[in-house]
Amino acid sequence: MTLTTYKWSIEEWHELVNVGLLEGKPVEFLEGEIVVRWSAPTASLANPHSGLGPE
Secondary structure, three states: OOOOOOOOOHHHHHHHHHOOOOOOOOEEEEOOEEEEOOOOOOOOOOOOOOOOOOO
């Protein structure tokens, strides 16, 4: 499989933001790419059977 990426311009990024397309989405603009921010689940949110939460 071949993946092709697209480098966004800062003007295109601002247009996406201004029209609200990215509203509520955990994304940021890094070196021409739109990347998704995510965080690992906290212990309080972890499945108690996964071994990640409190015992």
